[in-house]
Amino acid sequence: MLDKQGNGASTDNRDNDCAHNTVERGQQRFKTYYEEQELVDEEEWNHFWNTLFVPLPACFWISQSHPSSTRMSALCKQLEAYFSSVEEVDSIKSSIPYPLKWFPNELAWCLNISRQVLKRDEKLSKLHDFIVEQNSSGVINRQEAVSMLPPVLLQVQPGDKVLDMCAAPGSKTAQLLDMLGAKNYSAAERQVCTIRLSKDIVDIHESLVVANDSNLKRCWMLIHQLKRFSCPYIVITNHEAQKFPVGMRFNRILCDVPCSGDGTLRKSPDLWKRWYADTGMNLHPLQLAILLRGCDLLETGGKLVYSTCSLNPVENEAVVAEVLRRRSTQISLINVDNLLSNLKFRRGLTSWKVKNNAEEFGFFTCYEEVPLHRRKKIPPSLFPKDDLKDLGIDKCIRILPHDQDTGGFFIAMFEKVSRDTQDTWQKLRFDKEKAYMKTRRISRLISDDPFERLSTVNISLLKTIAYFYGLDEELLSNHLMTRTSDAGRVRRIYYLSEQVKSIVENSVGNLDRLTTDDDNEKYPYRVVHGGIRCFEAVDCKYQVECPYRIVFEGAPLIALRMSKRLEYVEDEEVWNFLLHVKDVIKIAEIPFINLRTSLEQTSPGSVIFCFTNESTKDYLVRMERVG
Ligand SMILES: C[S@@+](CC[C@H](N)C(=O)[O-])C[C@H]1O[C@@H](n2cnc3c(N)ncnc32)[C@H](O)[C@@H]1O
Incomplete structure (x- = not known):
């Protein structure tokens, strides 16, 4: 291992210890790379470097939509006061909770102690149990502090149309839903089948949250993570974000792209052995493509946050700058200083070097230095150009681990200032048609049960439910959907808001009913889940007039x-x-x-x-x- 000064520290069994060697080599690569980037001043380097080896403090945000949120906030303040007054025990003293000052309404807190210590230290066992219990009941949500920043910046409001392009496992989507006022039901509430009757659920139908991820398995994680929010306006889709269907525009977009993740080294020291400069360079084209698509999906006046948990400029400033160049008349960067007072951050870099992987310690300072035969793999967009100041790259922010005891993070916030140019639009239409044709070809391979209107599949069932529960038939007819076209096999019935309905009706499963020449913007979405489950079939041994019961999530709405x-x-x-x-x-x-x-x-x-x-x-x- 390297010592905390970053020098090779010898250990007796070092030659035999393969794992240590790989970790050490990763650390050496990281050190060489970031020293060259001048990420921090020379005199700061040791502080920065040493912090990377300190476990992260445990942090959480309090769910404002949870009925216990006020009680929890008050409790955190009491704990802060109580712990501050305890003198003798170090582990307790160091675990004084403190609020994250930049998080609105003091709803996010940290304990000055790592999750590992919190787990192990007997003196803290009660506190640990309490936190685990509150987390599982949904009052608090454990999340790394810096990872809470993008939703805070997006400032979503009820009525917003939100797209989370790379959403799984869903911690930021959960934060967004909470901010939109989606009701969050605790495990305890589920158990006893008690739920809050939420009148505002009616008013928030106009909101829309699309949570997308290219990995289908991770989409299932999203469903699991988000089902505690009873929410008729959520859709989970499974697309490569860079090819997300164009047509519908959003006024808030989160682009939390896949990245090398070296800002999370404190949380996952395992990453050291896999740290290579190439990782960031290889991800750059994908990050660029996703951000470009994000900008194209943004409404005029809408806001987009681009974020990574990487410190690497080729995944950050290089991507942002290239997008600003390619969409120069449509988007601009927003200065986030006022939104994040009390947060220490560094401004976007205006110079960096690109690793020359042909040499162990080699770097290119400009594109012209790249040999011709390697230019295919090393695009010019990786390099800094003279225009960075004019592009306003200093409006991007980088959070460094040693500045306030967090992970590393990068954020850029964009605003769409004007509509797409004709060129972009033509290209998008072309993409759309290509995507349509491709999806048509593969649609037979996708086992995606399409959403169908219950009124079409089984109108007599709809009438039975409406009569039995005294519900308005027209309302049910407009909003209830199921995932089978077989009238005899309806098991689950979902309530979908208008906008969610229009998305699922444009889904891959309904492809045969779509046409590309329709001006009504038909495009195939791959929908994994939509809306909120309201009724499900019961196999009764006793006589019932309506063999469909109200399910927990849908009850407040119904x-x-x-x-x-x-x-x-x-x-x-x-x-x-x-x-x-x-x-x-x-x-x-x-x-x-x-x-x-x-x-x-x-x-x-x-x-x-x-x-x-x-x-x-x-x-x-x-x-x-x-x-
Ligand atoms: C940094 S993680 C997102 C974390 C998430 N925003 C959260 O807060 O929980 C990146 C995600 O991007 C997904 N991903 C990778 N490539 C993608 C692509 N081309 N399009 C969409 N999602 C992608 C990964 O499956 C992964 O879930």
Whole structure:
């Protein structure tokens, strides 16, 4: 291993220790590369370098959409005060929580202690258990501090159309959904089937969040991560972001591209042995293509955040500068200083060198130095040019690990200042047609069950549900969809907002119904998931009028519109009683006469109780009468 000064430190078994050697070589490559880039001043180097070997503090953000968020914020402040007053125990003293000053409303906190120590130190076991519990119940979300920055900058508002181009595993999408006001239901709430009746869910339908990732398995991770937000306006798509279908425009785009990730070396020291300058260079064309497509998908006046957890200028400034050149009349960089007061950051670099991989310690300073036979692999866009100041590259920001005890990160924020030029538009149309033809060819290979309107697949089922729950037939007809065209095989029924519906109706599975010459912007999306599940089939052993129950996620949305099987309850005792019902209870054993009578008069199927008492207001309980 290198010592903290970056010199080779000898260990007795070094020659035999292959793993150590590979780590050491990675560290040496990193050191040579970034010293050459003059990422930090010479006198700062040791501080920067040493920090890379210190584990990261544990950080989390508090979900503002969670009913316990106010309580949690207050608790963090109390903990801060309490820990500050404890004197004798070092591990406790050093774990004083502190709020991230740049995060709005003091909703993000760090403990001055790594996750590993928090796990191991017995004195901190209660704190550790508490954090794990709060994390699994969705009140807090553990995330590296710098990785919380892009959603903070995007400042999404209800009504926004948001695209997260490389979204998996979804920590930033979760933050975006939380900011949009999507309701976040805790595991505990799920267990007891209690949910908040959220009136604003009606008003936020106009929002749209498309979470995309090119890796299908990681799209499934996205579904898992995001399902705690009961949200009719989310779509998860599976595209290479650089080829994301053009047509629909977004006013907020997150472009958190795949990168070499050397800003995460503190969290994942394993990366040292895989650290090569080539990684960043090889990713540069993909990052450039994704960002270009992002800019093309942006509405005029819309904002896009480009981010990487890499320190490497070829993945950062070089990509941003090239996009500014190629879309010079349409986009510009935004100065983020005012949005991030209290955050220490460095301005975008205006000079860097490109690694010459033919030589161990060689660098090119300009494109002209690249031999002709290697120019195919080393594009000119990797190099700094004289125009960087004019392009405003200093508006990009780089967060260095030693400045405030974080990981490394890079961010550039763009605004679309004018519409696409005719040229860009022609090219996009061409891309679109190519994508359409290609998707047509491969569509038979994709086992993608298309979304179908329930009204088309099985209108009598729709009518049964509408009648049974007292729901408006027209509303259901407009929003309910299922993923089969076989009337007899409908198991899950989803509620999709208008915009989500229009996306899924343009999906690969519906390809045969699309045409490219349609001015209505038809293009095939590959939809993995959309909207919110509301009903599912039950295989009943007893007689039911409607064999479809209301599922947990969809209940707040559906309950608001039900005129049957919905009871308002004031008595707080009933609430406490229902919370503690385990599994099945006999109606005759219910100690509350009103509740008992009401259930006796209700036929089998889902029933929803809404609570009106001050302390339980806006919560509801979903129960099944099973016989
Ligand atoms: C840096 S991670 C994104 C992290 C994510 N934004 C979050 O906060 O949880 C990059 C993601 O990009 C995906 N990816 C890689 N190449 C892609 C491409 N061409 N188009 C879209 N996604 C891609 C990877 O599967 C990976 O999930």
